[in-house]
Amino acid sequence: MSTYALQSVFHPASVAVVGASPRARSLGRLVLQQLRAGGFGGPIGLVNPRYASIDGVEASPSLAALPFVPELVVIAVPPADVAGIADAAASAGAKAAIVLTRDMGEGVGSHNAALAEVARARGLRIVGPNCLGVIAPHAKLFASFAAHAPIPGDLALISQSGAVAAGMIEWSRPRGIGFSAVASLGDALDVDFADLLDYFATDRHTRAILLYVERVRDARKFLSAARAAARAKPVVVVKPGRHARRDTTAITHAAALAAPDAVYDAAFRRAGLLRVHALDELFAAAETLSHLGGVPGNRLAVMTNGIGVGMLALDRLVDLGGTRASLSEATIGTLDGAFPRGWSRRNAVDMLGDADGSRYATALEALLDDRENDAVLVMQVPTVLSDPDEVASAVVRTVQARPRTGARKPVLAVWHGDQPDARKTLGDAGIPVYDSEADAVRGFMYLARHHEAQRALMETPPSLPDDFVVDLPAARAVVDAALASERRLLDPVATARLLGAYGIPVAEVSRARDADAAVAAAELLFARGVVVAVKIDAADIPHKSDVDGVRLNLTTPQAVRQAAEDILQRARTLQPAAQIDGVTVHAMAVRPKARELIAGIADDPTFGPVIVFGRGGTAVDVIDDKALMLPPLDLRLAHELIGRTRASRILKAYRDVPAADERAVALVLVKLAQMAADIPELLELDINPLLADRDGVIAVDARIALAPVKRLHKGRGHPRFAIFPYPVEWERTITLSNGNMAFVRPVRPEDEAMFRRFFEQVSTEDLRLRFFSAVRHFSHEFIARLTQLDYARSIALAAIDPDTGEMLGAVRLLADANYDTGEYGIMVRSDLKGAGLGWRLMRIMIEYARWQGLRVVEGQVLRENTTMLAMCRQLGFSITTDPDDATVAIVRLPVEGTDA
Numbered sequence: 001m002s003t004y005a006l007q008s009v010f011h012p013a014s015v016a017v018v019g020a021s022p023r024a025r026s027l028g029r030l031v032l033q034q035l036r037a038g039g040f041g042g043p044i045g046l047v048n049p050r051y052a053s054i055d056g057v058e059a060s061p062s063l064a065a066l067p068f069v070p071e072l073v074v075i076a077v078p079p080a081d082v083a084g085i086a087d088a089a090a091s092a093g094a095k096a097a098i099v100l101t102r103d104m105g106e107g108v109g110s111h112n113a114a115l116a117e118v119a120r121a122r123g124l125r126i127v128g129p130n131c132l133g134v135i136a137p138h139a140k141l142f143a144s145f146a147a148h149a150p151i152p153g154d155l156a157l158i159s160q161s162g163a164v165a166a167g168m169i170e171w172s173r174p175r176g177i178g179f180s181a182v183a184s185l186g187d188a189l190d191v192d193f194a195d196l197l198d199y200f201a202t203d204r205h206t207r208a209i210l211l212y213v214e215r216v217r218d219a220r221k222f223l224s225a226a227r228a229a230a231r232a233k234p235v236v237v238v239k240p241g242r243h244a245r246r247d248t249t250a251i252t253h254a255a256a257l258a259a260p261d262a263v264y265d266a267a268f269r270r271a272g273l274l275r276v277h278a279l280d281e282l283f284a285a286a287e288t289l290s291h292l293g294g295v296p297g298n299r300l301a302v303m304t305n306g307i308g309v310g311m312l313a314l315d316r317l318v319d320l321g322g323t324r325a326s327l328s329e330a331t332i333g334t335l336d337g338a339f340p341r342g343w344s345r346r347n348a349v350d351m352l353g354d355a356d357g358s359r360y361a362t363a364l365e366a367l368l369d370d371r372e373n374d375a376v377l378v379m380q381v382p383t384v385l386s387d388p389d390e391v392a393s394a395v396v397r398t399v400q401a402r403p404r405t406g407a408r409k410p411v412l413a414v415w416h417g418d419q420p421d422a423r424k425t426l427g428d429a430g431i432p433v434y435d436s437e438a439d440a441v442r443g444f445m446y447l448a449r450h451h452e453a454q455r456a457l458m459e460t461p462p463s464l465p466d467d468f469v470v471d472l473p474a475a476r477a478v479v480d481a482a483l484a485s486e487r488r489l490l491d492p493v494a495t496a497r498l499l500g501a502y503g504i505p506v507a508e509v510s511r512a513r514d515a516d517a518a519v520a521a522a523e524l525l526f527a528r529g530v531v532v533a534v535k536i537d538a539a540d541i542p543h544k545s546d547v548d549g550v551r552l553n554l555t556t557p558q559a560v561r562q563a564a565e566d567i568l569q570r571a572r573t574l575q576p577a578a579q580i581d582g583v584t585v586h587a588m589a590v591r592p593k594a595r596e597l598i599a600g601i602a603d604d605p606t607f608g609p610v611i612v613f614g615r616g617g618t619a620v621d622v623i624d625d626k627a628l629m630l631p632p633l634d635l636r637l638a639h640e641l642i643g644r645t646r647a648s649r650i651l652k653a654y655r656d657v658p659a660a661d662e663r664a665v666a667l668v669l670v671k672l673a674q675m676a677a678d679i680p681e682l683l684e685l686d687i688n689p690l691l692a693d694r695d696g697v698i699a700v701d702a703r704i705a706l707a708p709v710k711r712l713h714k715g716r717g718h719p720r721f722a723i724f725p726y727p728v729e730w731e732r733t734i735t736l737s738n739g740n741m742a743f744v745r746p747v748r749p750e751d752e753a754m755f756r757r758f759f760e761q762v763s764t765e766d767l768r769l770r771f772f773s774a775v776r777h778f779s780h781e782f783i784a785r786l787t788q789l790d791y792a793r794s795i796a797l798a799a800i801d802p803d804t805g806e807m808l809g810a811v812r813l814l815a816d817a818n819y820d821t822g823e824y825g826i827m828v829r830s831d832l833k834g835a836g837l838g839w840r841l842m843r844i845m846i847e848y849a850r851w852q853g854l855r856v857v858e859g860q861v862l863r864e865n866t867t868m869l870a871m872c873r874q875l876g877f878s879i880t881t882d883p884d885d886a887t888v889a890i891v892r893l894p895v896e897g898t899d900a
Helices: 027-037 079-092 111-122 162-175 193-201 219-232 253-257 260-271 279-289 307-319 329-338 357-369 388-400 420-428 437-458 472-484 492-501 515-526 557-574 635-643 662-678 749-760 764-771 780-787 837-851 866-875
Strands: 015-018 044-047 057-060 072-075 096-099 125-127 133-136 141-144 152-159 179-184 208-212 235-238 274-276 299-304 375-380 411-415 509-512 532-537 550-554 582-587 595-604 608-615 626-629 682-693 696-699 702-706 732-735 741-746 794-800 807-815 821-828 856-862 878-882 885-894
Touching: 015 027, 015 079, 027 044, 027 072, 027 141, 072 079, 079 096, 079 111, 111 125, 152 162, 152 193, 162 179, 162 208, 162 279, 179 193, 193 208, 193 219, 208 279, 219 235, 219 260, 219 437, 235 279, 253 595, 253 608, 253 682, 260 274, 260 595, 260 626, 274 279, 274 437, 279 437, 299 307, 299 357, 307 375, 307 437, 329 357, 357 375, 357 388, 375 388, 375 437, 388 411, 388 420, 411 420, 411 437, 472 492, 472 662, 472 702, 492 509, 492 582, 492 702, 509 515, 515 532, 515 557, 515 582, 532 557, 550 557, 557 582, 595 662, 608 635, 608 662, 626 635, 635 662, 662 682, 662 696, 732 837, 741 837, 749 780, 749 794, 749 807, 764 821, 794 837, 807 837, 821 837, 837 856, 837 866, 856 866, 866 878, 866 885
Parallel strands: 015 044, 015 072, 044 057, 072 096, 096 125, 152 179, 152 208, 208 235, 235 274, 299 375, 375 411, 821 856
Antiparallel strands: 133 141, 133 179, 509 582, 532 550, 532 582, 595 608, 595 682, 608 626, 682 696, 682 702, 732 741, 741 794, 794 807, 807 821, 856 885, 878 885
């Protein structure tokens, strides 16, 4: 998360090229030509000790010999020379380098390793190696060997593949699609996706970001930056390898369902990115996003002079999850009065084959006024009765006549046939034009999906129930005992204990070494009128059905004995090398109308723990009805996970089957996510089946695999979580100066109501001092940004009355993209001033900043807020005047070495 010196990559004052030669195909020479042809306004230097000049440009023997200090250096030299040139660039005062050289090697002793050491030691930002270069049209920077430069625009393209970047440039030029920047990452030795996402998220020239991702190296860094960028503007991603398989053998069904691409898909979805599956789809997304903003929903109205193409468009809309908009009575009445008999009187609006510009304008005006739709698709099919150019002009006039206040309703267009003039008329007016109805509908759905992702990022999750209590000591005891005995798989009894520690209902189970012990265990259950099941107990046999190792519905001791003997004999015959510990005896959950589900945890080498949910049972692999989500989860996310499966439908009531308790299912998923956060050693887990009916859920069978891991290291949270989990270690109880107690904990997404009540108890004057304006109305969106935090970048700590649950005050700290400086804010309830709460919260915040490795804490304080300034002085902050506003003071505290 570092944007350090990236301005020098995309807007340098000067550029030097190292490695050009007179050879026609010299990479450095080609880039030099591109820089000059692109019109770069600053000095362009050439370094080559063997030539006096190349293409009329005077060459210098070294970077130090240039007549100016190069801010950006483009390196195209043999691999063995790259690190030395980079070191010389840093010595000459360069801030960044683009390394085009390939075949740098990997690992200790490689040329890449040497270059990385230079970058770290000298603070030189590196783009590449093995990249296409960087193009920044607004800066007229063409530091690339792409065939052509893109036209200036507002799309930023970040690609791991130079070929993809070059291809997209070629596609965009004839279509008038422009870019704010094109960056090819190559080996991404230093500058990576996260750095550029952070940079373009705040770049004023960029309205949307396009990604071509082959793999992610640092999942937490990537997701943190992606989530932040997606809140600011649309981010579209395409990734190859959708059918790649796991590199390791899965122990559990849940892990088998978590294919690598499915995990990437879950990660992109969790970050709010729009994923597409092919370059043509990425191009379609670019076409849409380059012209249009967002939409409030997925209801599309279609108007056309050919009903057939209109119906095809609506069919495609439904296929992609959109909604066919209805026509309001007012719209139907307006069009009845303006159109001849025979128009469709429904969506799609068929204006008939002789529709002219006037008829198109009338229909479009009515649909734009109709609140039953979120966007309008205008389609024109060439006929001898309709002039496509005249119709295009009428559509443009109608759109441009709309009020500019607020967000305009999006209008998309399909002009069939070769209609260059009409297409240009529409495109110049900002109306995207597509080749087919399928492309147009897909473009609309990108807008709708982006809106859904933004809305999901702002939704407040429901609170967890009061009885959501975890017995972590009991859970750790189970895991520690297994690890001490070097067991990778928990036995069934230990598995039941671990699930029980998290309040997940489990069928009663006991272990038996032989048939006699199985009968004894079963008789205890029979005495309570319970039917039993007997299953093979063998860590070496991951799937019991492989050896016919399960017997159900046993009601007598004789049946149990026979079942145990048969199971043991069959297992030893089929798998003689397996270590067989005996059998397990289970109390059967007789729930005839229950649904069989699977819920579990898989471990992905890139993104760490993943929560898996879907349809369960013995055919789980064949059914392949599953959805994945990265933890941590809350109840809203858990319900969303359930809703993405076909299994969600059978949880509803049908015929004589009552609806299952979906909330109980969701709660199990939340508990599994919490388990994954609490126990880093938990490698894989699946509950299959998890039975669900109207009375709740019960785990019938479960498997848990463990693996030793390094303990949590200070300041970084869970070692394998891609999304920083709730930092439970910062919960604490403090004593105020008035003797009252307060419970301090990190803020959670479900705290919106608590914050709203808190603001009601803060005076208007205190709100003005905190927010620099007289704020009284706090929208859901405003409070959501205070409560829905990315703990990798920010923290908010709330002080809560332990008796009433009301918030007394809060402090927050937001790290910058370089993870160097944190900006704080604090507020205490107006009636609690003088109780020492603000002082305590500030000290905890400073302690947290040090824990996270920040160098400086700073804030802005109104000069008239003398109480806050006095506290800052006592805490050791320096106080200076904001150079842009004399009424504001800048307070700064070096964190390292301070005593919090």
